[in-house]
Amino acid sequence: MVAIVTGAGSRAPGVGNGRAAAILFAREGARVLLVDSVAEWADQTLGMIADEHGEASVVEADVTRAQDCQRIVDEAVRRYGRIDILHNNVGIGGNGSVVDIDLEAWDQIMQVNVKSMMLMARHVIPVMAANGGGAITNVSSISSIRPRGLTPYTTSKGAVNALTIAMAVDHAAQGIRVNAILPGPVYTPGVASAGMTPEQRATRARSSLLGTEGTAWDVGWAAVYLASPEARWVTGQLLCVDGGVSLTSAARSVGDEPRR
Numbered sequence: 001m002v003a004i005v006t007g008a009g010s011r012a013p014g015v016g017n018g019r020a021a022a023i024l025f026a027r028e029g030a031r032v033l034l035v036d037s038v039a040e041w042a043d044q045t046l047g048m049i050a051d052e053h054g055e056a057s058v059v060e061a062d063v064t065r066a067q068d069c070q071r072i073v074d075e076a077v078r079r080y081g082r083i084d085i086l087h088n089n090v091g092i093g094g095n096g097s098v099v100d101i102d103l104e105a106w107d108q109i110m111q112v113n114v115k116s117m118m119l120m121a122r123h124v125i126p127v128m129a130a131n132g133g134g135a136i137t138n139v140s141s142i143s144s145i146r147p148r149g150l151t152p153y154t155t156s157k158g159a160v161n162a163l164t165i166a167m168a169v170d171h172a173a174q175g176i177r178v179n180a181i182l183p184g185p186v187y188t189p190g191v192a193s194a195g196m197t198p199e200q201r202a203t204r205a206r207s208s209l210l211g212t213e214g215t216a217w218d219v220g221w222a223a224v225y226l227a228s229p230e231a232r233w234v235t236g237q238l239l240c241v242d243g244g245v246s247l248t249s250a251a252r253s254v255g256d257e258p259r260r
């Protein structure tokens with residue numbers, strides 16, 4: 001199995017969603033292409049995989065650029081000969097309402113969170129199809145179905161959900177399954193680096209039915225399942241990995257920090 005993970009680094013020490021998925025794919029025996037716009041952050045993931053005797057390598061690329069996406073796919077084929085799994089993990093946050101959002105920030109969020117997933121899929125699908133199929137997983141967010149003060153982010157992740165089901169329909173006949181993971185508020189380096197008080201963190205944990213905080217590993221295990229042969233009859237699904245946050249009333253999370 002060969003997997004491409006976008007955003008396979010983490011912007012601060014620790015384990016983010018892309019890093020966790022990459023490490024778990026490698027533990028399951030996949031050869032993993034680690035893509036990040038900051039090579040140093042992907043190199044750290046590479047070191048963690050190498051420490052466990054897994055197989056991986058890094059491509060520094062910006063997945064908002066079509067030519068970079070083509071280069072990623074070319075490198076995957078050159079290094080490993082095939083592509084079985086595309087884990088579209090790159091995403092950035094975006095606060096505010098339509099009244100106060102900065103217009104350039106709006107465009108950037110759509111580019112990074114939506115266009116990048118379309119571009120990666122566009123270049124990967126012909127290779128997957130030529131091998132008889134594969135699995136694509138897009139990392140969305142429960143913000144897509146449960147908005148709270150992050151309208152640009154919510155809109156972008158709503159588009160990711162729509163892209164996921166549209167791609168599942170378009171490419172099923174090629175043997176390609178397409179699903180999305182909707183993580184709840186997991187505590188990743190990306191979230192930590194944006195700053196969060198212990199009280200905010202505790203409120204965030206309490207906002208889930210289970211009353212505990214999620215981690216990137218929780219999201220990573222969902223990625224392993226969706227990409228595995230055990231999920232061979234699962235496509236077009238939007239899987240919440242959120243400790244039940246999406247089943248609580250909106251009022252319960254008022255005061256929760258408005259970050260992803």
Ligand SMILES: NC(=O)c1ccc[n+]([C@@H]2O[C@H](COP(=O)([O-])OP(=O)(O)OC[C@H]3O[C@@H](n4cnc5c(N)ncnc54)[C@H](O)[C@@H]3O)[C@@H](O)[C@H]2O)c1
Pocket residue numbers: 006007008009010011012015016017018035036037038041061062063064089090091092093112116139140141142182183184185186187188189190191216260
């Ligand atoms: N952390 C959460 O609570 C949470 C909740 C729901 C969804 N998510 C989603 O999970 C995904 C990962 O989140 P995270 O918090 O682990 O992220 P993170 O910020 O820690 O890591 C993302 C990585 O993506 C890379 N990256 C960013 N833009 C890129 C680009 N254009 N090209 C290539 N690489 C790029 C960064 O350099 C970074 O290494 C995102 O899609 C995010 O929206 C996170």
